[in-house]
Amino acid sequence: MKINAQDPDPSRTPGLKHGRKRWCLLALALSLLTVASWHVYKPMPDGLDFTGSFHPAHDLRFLRDVTFQETDGAEGKRRVDQQIFDEVLAMVAEAESLLVIDMFLFNDLTGKEDRVYRTLSRELTDAIIARRQARPALHCWLITDPLNSLYGGLESAHLARLRAHGVTVVTTRLTALRDSNPAYSTGWRLLLRFWPHHFGPMLPNPMAGAPVPLRSYLDLLNFKANHRKTVIADRGGVPTALVTSANPHDASSAHHNVAVVFSGPAVADLLATEAAVCAMSGAPEPAALVAAAADPGAPSPLRLRVLTERAVERAALALLERAQAGDKVTLTMFYLASRPIVRTLKQAHQRGVNVRVILDPNKDAFGREKNGIPNRPVAAELTVAGVPVRWIQTHGEQFHTKMLVLEPAEGEMTTILGSSNYTRRNLHNFNLETSVEIRSPQDAAFSTAVRDYLALAWRSQPLPVISGDTETYADPSRWRQILYRFQEATGLSTF
Numbered sequence: 371m372k373i374n375a376q377d378p379d380p381s382r383t384p385g386l387k388h389g390r391k392r393w394c395l396l397a398l399a400l401s402l403l404t405v406a407s408w409h410v411y412k413p414m415p416d417g418l419d420f421t422g423s424f425h426p427a428h429d430l431r432f433l434r435d436v437t438f439q440e441t442d443g444a445e446g447k448r449r450v451d452q453q454i455f456d457e458v459l460a461m462v463a464e465a466e467s468l469l470v471i472d473m474f475l476f477n478d479l480t481g482k483e484d485r486v487y488r489t490l491s492r493e494l495t496d497a498i499i500a501r502r503q504a505r506p507a508l509h510c511w512l513i514t515d516p517l518n519s520l521y522g523g524l525e526s527a528h529l530a531r532l533r534a535h536g537v538t539v540v541t542t543r544l545t546a547l548r549d550s551n552p553a554y555s556t557g558w559r560l561l562l563r564f565w566p567h568h569f570g571p572m573l574p575n576p577m578a579g580a581p582v583p584l585r586s587y588l589d590l591l592n593f594k595a596n597h598r599k600t601v602i603a604d605r606g607g608v609p610t611a612l613v614t615s616a617n618p619h620d621a622s623s624a625h626h627n628v629a630v631v632f633s634g635p636a637v638a639d640l641l642a643t644e645a646a647v648c649a650m651s652g653a654p655e656p657a658a659l660v661a662a663a664a665d666p667g668a669p670s671p672l673r674l675r676v677l678t679e680r681a682v683e684r685a686a687l688a689l690l691e692r693a694q695a696g697d698k699v700t701l702t703m704f705y706l707a708s709r710p711i712v713r714t715l716k717q718a719h720q721r722g723v724n725v726r727v728i729l730d731p732n733k734d735a736f737g738r739e740k741n742g743i744p745n746r747p748v749a750a751e752l753t754v755a756g757v758p759v760r761w762i763q764t765h766g767e768q769f770h771t772k773m774l775v776l777e778p779a780e781g782e783m784t785t786i787l788g789s790s791n792y793t794r795r796n797l798h799n800f801n802l803e804t805s806v807e808i809r810s811p812q813d814a815a816f817s818t819a820v821r822d823y824l825a826l827a828w829r830s831q832p833l834p835v836i837s838g839d840t841e842t843y844a845d846p847s848r849w850r851q852i853l854y855r856f857q858e859a860t861g862l863s864t865f
Contacts, residue, residue, distance in 0.1 A: 405559065406552040414679070415546050417646025419799055421681040422639040424809065426670035429608075432819040433457055433629040435616060436826065437767050438836050448765055450487055454616045454629045455494070458601050461610060461631075462497040465508060465603035469501065470644050470656055472513040472598045472804075474789070475619035477526060479577035481736030485766060488623035495528040499535045506536075511656055513540040513647055515596040516589070520575065522567050523586035542596035542802065543651040550800035551593045551861035562588045577736075593861060596802040598678075599789045602641050609637040613676075613788045613806045615704075615772045621736045624767040628702075628787050628823070630806055632674055639676040640804070647802060672816060673809045682790040682805045683710065683797035689776050689784055689807075690714040695722030696779040700824050702728040702771045705791035705865045707744035707858045716755040727752060727759045728827050730769035731843045744793070744854040744865055746845035753844070760828055760837040771827075772805070775820060782809045783817045793865050794858050 433453040440447045462469060471494075478491045502508055512532055519526045519541070533539050545563075549555035565585050572581040576590070601612040614629030616622070645655040677685050687710060693699050699718060706712070706729060719725045729745045749759045762769035773787040788805025790796045796803055810817045829836045857863035 406556040409549040410552050415650040419679040420643050422676035424673040424675045425635040427672040427674035428633045430632045430672050430816050432816050434823050435627045437624050450624050459497050461603045461605050462501050464605045466607050468604045469510045470602040472600045472644055473618055474515050474597045475617035476514050477518045478620045479579050480621040481578050489620050490618040490623050491528050494618045502535050510537045512537050516541050520582045520586040521589035523582035540648055540651050540653040544594050546650045548800050550795045555592050597789050598802050598804040600804050608633050611637045611640050615770055625770040628771050628773050636674045643678050671811050675807050677805045679803055680799045685807050686774050690718050693718050693723040698724040698777040700726050700775045702773045704730045704770045705793050706748050707793040711792045719757045725757050731761045734764055734766055746843050747851040747854045750846040761842050762837050
């Protein structure tokens, strides 16, 4: 065989080819890592991760929705005692010139849930339209998450009606947010986000109803959301706000939830955070009306500040770190997974703080049965450390409350409540979240209402039965502990 002297040595050609392939694979891996890292750590859009100043709070009230068995046993009669959306509807009905509502779930999709207790989405839609008709000059924004249209896969009749009546409906642009699930979202950003919305097979609707295109599932797996739940209105001419853990979602209408309603200059801070979401989403902003809410008003012994995104974690950790022996700390939570929060709870207990935790058993999800993650393995860890844990006894509904309370031996009570679960996704600048921190004298009516709620949630006897002992859902499984920590760290989960 004759070999051309100018050709490379044939024995070296395979090595060159493999070398090029390795360099190409390395370049691809670096490119993917760069894209993933950027979208996990990129700067937050302006106005997010907001820590407000403490302002005097006026007309401050604590609201709660509670569901419980009136008699013992599986067949006991269930009672639903609600306050939150009655207040929301009253705020809408009394709005004069401004109404801004930001709600995560705003739909009548029920999943496999066969019991719906209140058609909240229709009630709220009807109330907004009625007020717009009574006040044609009302400036009205409805900000929501694209999940309500299954990411463009189906039309929301409620949102369409609101648009038809002049409401500015803002669908949050989630791509501007950081990626909590980079193992999936990196490929989605590079390739899958270009998939046509109505191309490919129609698939079962994960929330029940008409089938949805494949693109809806492709977007859903990014596991990110505008998870806020807020209402702002100039109620009778007085700027007033409500922050809650509750959604106007029919299948969620029996959930346990909490809320706070207030007026005062903190309303202006809350309105500015909602204007930031509008700006991020390329929508008109209610910023021109922010100044109307900024009147400091009269002094008040009650103080409140607005917290969004990771500011909630900073405030919660600060609360736990300043708790001392003899103080009482109560955490009531739908999802508890955050490692910094869990560690700090255990450290507070070790200092002699009277720490107690009340959790949802993570077993019900709109007619589907869940596996107890993350709360059950977290509860097992806390119990081993000596922290008492109780479970709300749910019967299809969820204990959807997200609240942390410090009752010091002396001084003011501190309460943090709102939309934020205590998980990486909710606390580390991936979701949009809104909570508030309230400082209140121990003898204030607000403090009394919070204490009464916590006493009810902790109660197991006499009837009605609200919560059960730690052993009710004890799960010391090492495998589930590993699984929960893996899911929390990587974002490969829905919590």
